[in-house]
Amino acid sequence: MGDRPEVAIEYPDRVRSLTSMMSRTGEPGVGEADLSMFAVLGGPPQNREAFIEWQVRALALAASPGFEFDVVAAAERAGRVFDRGYDTLGMQRQGLAVVATGDRTERLRALRVPTLVVHGASDTVCDVSGGRATAAAVPDARLVLLEGVGHNLPQELWPELVTHIAALVHRVEGGRPAD
Structure with a gap:
């Protein structure tokens, strides 16, 4: 998983929200690269x-x-x-670290942190099935699939991404301004 949710998994008291981008669970056959x-x-x-x-x-x-x-x-x-x-x-x-981490699906299921999963629908480095599996594993995660997006974040989409992330933070903070 490129964004490494291990902190949220291992130290949930240190994480208030999680945004996973272009990632995978580590489950074999899911989110594989071409x-x-x-x-x-x-x-x-x-x-x-x-x-x-x-x-x-x-x-x-x-x-x-x-x-x-x-x-x-x-x-x-x-x-x-x-x-x-x-x-x-x-x-x-980096590739070896991803493989060595193994399948995190069960540990992701134990997360109780508001989560946003963002993935490019045309990602060839981490197939979109990785984003779908991540969102399915984390309870109540919100999945945002970006049409026409590969394994990068086109600048034209930055405002949309900021809006999604800001909405997550706003929800977590209960309407309070971010620190």
Whole structure:
């Protein structure tokens, strides 16, 4: 699960709400990635310019088919990632961590925290079945499926996302302004 609900599962007294985005429960066969499209990329390069080009190609493959892909913004973001101290094994460690966490379905069923689940209906990195399973597992979770959205958050949808998240926070806070 990309957003890691483990804090909510392990320390429920520390969490007032949960927003799960483009995620999965860890149940085998649910929310699986279509990795075949990424096979054409090869491994990530070591030098900055090649990495930026490689990352832009990878992000374009995972992008939202219903929205224009911003190549310039993706390249700028990729440059920042590289400059921050890019580690070529980082993606592999993240993937292994997801697998090692295992199936969290039963633990998600025990959550008693207001939950919003947001998922792209066209996500190929984490199939939409992952979002549906997450929402089904967490009692009273609200599922928002975004049509035409892949494994990214198009800027055009930011106001809608903010509205959904703000409504959850408003409900949790009982109408009080957020701290």
